[in-house]
Amino acid sequence: xxxxxxxxxxxxxxxxxxxxxxxxxxxxxxxxxxxxxxxxxxxxxxxxxxxxxxxxxxxxxxxxxxxxxxxxxxxxxxxxxxxxxxxxxxxxxxxxxxxxxxxxxxxxxxxxxxxxxxxxxxxxxxxxxxxxxxxxxxxxxxxxxxxxxxxxxxxxxxxxxxxxxx
Amino acid sequence: xxxxxxxxxxxxxxxxxxxxxxxxxxxxxxxxxxxxxxxxxxxxxxxxxxxxxxxxxxxxxxxxxxxxxxxxxxxxxxxxxxxxxxxxxxxxxxxxxxxxxxxxxxxxxxxxxxxxxxxxxxxxxxxxxxxxxxxxxxxxxxxxxxxxxxxxxxxxxxxxxxxxxxxxxxxxxxxxxxxxxxxxxxxxxxxxxxxxxxxxxxxxxxxxxxxxxxxxxxxxxxxxxxxxxxxxxxxxxxxxxxxxxxxxxxxxxxxxxxxxxxxxxxxxxxxxxxxxxxxxxxxxxxxxxxxxxxxxxxxxxxxxxxxxxxxxxxxxxxxxxxxxxxxxxxxxxxxxxxxxxxxx
Numbered sequence: 001x002x003x004x005x006x007x008x009x010x011x012x013x014x015x016x017x018x019x020x021x022x023x024x025x026x027x028x029x030x031x032x033x034x035x036x037x038x039x040x041x042x043x044x045x046x047x048x049x050x051x052x053x054x055x056x057x058x059x060x061x062x063x064x065x066x067x068x069x070x071x072x073x074x075x076x077x078x079x080x081x082x083x084x085x086x087x088x089x090x091x092x093x094x095x096x097x098x099x100x101x102x103x104x105x106x107x108x109x110x111x112x113x114x115x116x117x118x119x120x121x122x123x124x125x126x127x128x129x130x131x132x133x134x135x136x137x138x139x140x141x142x143x144x145x146x147x148x149x150x151x152x153x154x155x156x157x158x159x160x161x162x163x164x165x166x
Numbered sequence: 167x168x169x170x171x172x173x174x175x176x177x178x179x180x181x182x183x184x185x186x187x188x189x190x191x192x193x194x195x196x197x198x199x200x201x202x203x204x205x206x207x208x209x210x211x212x213x214x215x216x217x218x219x220x221x222x223x224x225x226x227x228x229x230x231x232x233x234x235x236x237x238x239x240x241x242x243x244x245x246x247x248x249x250x251x252x253x254x255x256x257x258x259x260x261x262x263x264x265x266x267x268x269x270x271x272x273x274x275x276x277x278x279x280x281x282x283x284x285x286x287x288x289x290x291x292x293x294x295x296x297x298x299x300x301x302x303x304x305x306x307x308x309x310x311x312x313x314x315x316x317x318x319x320x321x322x323x324x325x326x327x328x329x330x331x332x333x334x335x336x337x338x339x340x341x342x343x344x345x346x347x348x349x350x351x352x353x354x355x356x357x358x359x360x361x362x363x364x365x366x367x368x369x370x371x372x373x374x375x376x377x378x379x380x381x382x383x384x385x386x387x388x389x390x391x392x393x394x395x396x397x398x399x400x401x402x403x404x405x406x407x408x409x410x411x412x413x414x415x416x417x418x419x420x421x422x423x424x425x426x427x428x429x430x431x432x433x434x435x436x437x438x439x440x441x442x443x444x445x446x447x448x449x450x451x452x453x454x455x456x457x458x459x460x461x462x463x464x465x466x467x468x469x470x471x472x473x474x475x476x477x478x479x480x481x482x483x484x485x486x487x488x489x490x491x492x493x494x495x496x497x498x499x500x501x502x503x504x505x506x507x508x509x510x
Contacts, residue, residue, distance in 0.1 A: 024368070027474055034204045034473045044208040 059122045061139030062115055064159045067105050072159060073134035074113065075106035080126035080135055088119035089126060106132070113158060117142045117151040170273065179260075179279055186259050189464075190413035191221040197413075197468050204472045228406035236399050240306040247303025248400065248407035254296040255414035261285035262421050263347045265431045265453035269445035277453065278347060285346040286334065289422055290327075293377055296415060297323040300379075300386060303408070304396035315395030318479065319386035322376055325486040326383075330373035332494035333366040336501040337426060350430035355437070358429040365497045367427045369490055374419045376486070379412060381471040388476055420463035424456060431456040 019025060045052050054060070065073050076093035094111035096104050103109075120142075126135050145151060195210065195217060202209030210217035235244055265277035282288060297320055304316020340362050341349045353359055360367045376383040387395030394400075397408045424430055431452030440448035477485065 027470075031469060031473045034469065037206055038200075038203045040206050042208050043206050046208075 059124050059127075059137040061117075061142050062120075062126070062135055062137050062153075062158055063139050064113065064155065065134050065136060066160050066162065069102070070162050071101075071103060071105040072109060073105055073132045074110050075108050075132055075134070076110035076113075077108075077131065079129040079131065083125045083129035084120075085123060085125060086119045086121045088116045088121075090114050110155070113155050115153050115158065117153055118148065174273075174275055175279065178275075178277070182259055182264070182279060183256065186256065186414055186417055187410075189417045189460075190410055191225070193413040193416065193464060194224065194409070195220050196464070197471075200465065200468045201472050204469070225406065228403050231402040233402040233404070234399075236308065238308045239399065240308070243302050243306035244399075245404070247299050247306055248404040248411070249299075250302060251296065251299025251411040252407045252414070254292050254299060255411040255418065258289055258292040258415075258418040259421065261288050261346050262418075262425055263350050263430060264456055266440075266449040267445075268449045277449065281345060281347045284344045286338075286344050286349070286422075286426070289346075289418075290331065290334075293415075293419075294323070294327060296377075296411070299408075299411065300396045303400065304386075307396075307399035309399050311392045311394070311398045312396050315386045315388075315392050315398070319379065319396060322379075322383060322385060322482060322486075325483060326373045326376035326490070329369055329486065329490035329494040330377065332491065333363075333369035333373070333497060334426075336366045336494070336497045337363050337370075339498070339501050339505055346425050346430075350425055350432065353429040353432050355432060356429070356434040358427065358432070360427040363427065363497075363501070365493065366501075367423075369494050369497065370423065370427065372485075372490065374423060375467070375470070376482075378415045378419050378467070380416065380467055382474040382477050383482060384476060385479055385482060416464060416467055417460065420460045420467070421456075423463055424459040428459050430459075 067073050076091050078091065078093075081089040081091060090112075091110045091114070092112040093108050096107050096109055122137060124137055127137055142151075198220070199209040199217070201207075210220040213219040213223045235241060260279045261282060263276075263278040263281070268275045268277060300319040301316045304312040304314075304319070307313070337359060338344065340359065341352055343349060343352075349359075375381075379386050385395075386392075387397065389395070392398070397405055400408060431449070433452070433455045436448075436452065439451055442448075443451065
């Protein structure tokens with residue numbers, strides 16, 4: 001077939017000469033290359049002691065945010081659960097009682113909020129759907145565990161630490 | 167036989183036996199470390215300082231693993247296989263001279279377990295026996311992959327023993343003796359045989375790679391084609407014995423190459439050193455030199471493993487029968503002509 005693009009190159013495969021057929025020079029050359037690698041900088045990151053830096057847009061474990069006064073931002077609207085393609089998020093809403101204004105920002109809050117980390121695909125759609133900027137995937141890698149039930153993370157693991165009294 | 171002689175030999179055998187086991191043990195660590203360095207990695211470094219206790223941890227792991235003997239296997243032969251492999255690997259070191267005679271408390275002690283006058287033939291006999299361990303193990307497993315590995319091991323070892331023996335004949339033309347002790351003594355100072363037999367040395371080296379089943383000739387256990395080769399069905403310490411035997415074989419064949427071609431314990435300026443240090447400590451330097459040479463060879467084995475890719479089976483046979491054997495014969499002819507007309 002004729003080449004239409006004119007980029008076709010026919011490579012001529014020459015028979016090997018004596019030096020090449022000897023094979024030993026090629027081996028010596030290769031061994032030189034491998035030997036040089038002995039002294040190169042090692043790429044290893046010593047994991048438990050040293051952690052590799054995550055990139056800017058890394059999506060890790062979820063955290064439920066608090067506002068400037070340390071109140072939970074989540075209002076249990078359920079948009080995150082709706083947007084979740086993996087059906088990983090469930091919640092039970094509750095109404096804020098008198099005297100709880102310092103705990104919850106909105107009048108409705110999530111009494112139970114659970115994410116199944118085995119279902120979660122870390123796509124970040126919950127983050128995008130949230131109108132209250134209450135959920136972000138800014139945590140570390142979700143650790144391994146032994147039982148399936150232990151992968152269902154509740155509010156105890158998801159909600160941010162309360163603000164330190166200043 | 168006097169008592170002192172028995173004690174001397176007993177101590178020597180114990181020392182050499184445990185030494186070859188320790189060297190084989192730490193070869194496993196060295197292999198992993200060198201592999202890592204050649205690939206810009208760090209290698210095992212958790213157990214002990216820089217991974218010093220890794221071989222012990224590996225050994226302990228192998229001991230505590232469940233031992234599985236397949237129901238369809240031939241039980242007796244299944245156990246004989248690895249035993250034979252490790253047995254033949256361990257007895258090969260008996261004729262290797264580790265150093266000059268040492269003077270301890272007015273008694274001259276030979277640093278060689280036994281000096282039999284056909285020493286090199288003994289080594290060859292043992293090395294040829296080594297393949298039986300692999301063959302029996304592969305056959306007894308009753309598994310097609312094991313059997314393929316065993317068949318490959320057998321045909322490879324038989325093929326490469328021929329050029330190995332032929333290259334040795336050229337060496338024997340030069341040395342005129344089969345005793346490893348005398349061969350070493352002839353290479354006093356820098357008169358190493360590799361200077362007189364460069365081609366023979368290269369042939370011997372290539373063949374010893376094949377005899378120890380190391381890459382690029384590790385077809386008997388090539389994991390991309392044969393799962394694990396002859397030790398597919400093995401587990402626990404039987405598997406450990408096979409791996410261990412490979413490393414001991416590597417140590418022994420390094421020692422044999424050192425003795426035959428690289429002067430054994432000889433090094434330039436050894437007379438001077440011996441005069442200064444005396445007959446007790448002087449030979450120890452020779453032993454150290456011998457071990458440095460051996461370790462260099464072991465490093466070379468590993469270096470090649472991580473550089474040269476595995477041969478295809480037909481390429482292996484082509485190299486053995488069509489290239490190495492004619493070269494070895496040519497080497498004998500050249501050596502013969504040279505000795506007859508040039509040296510006299």
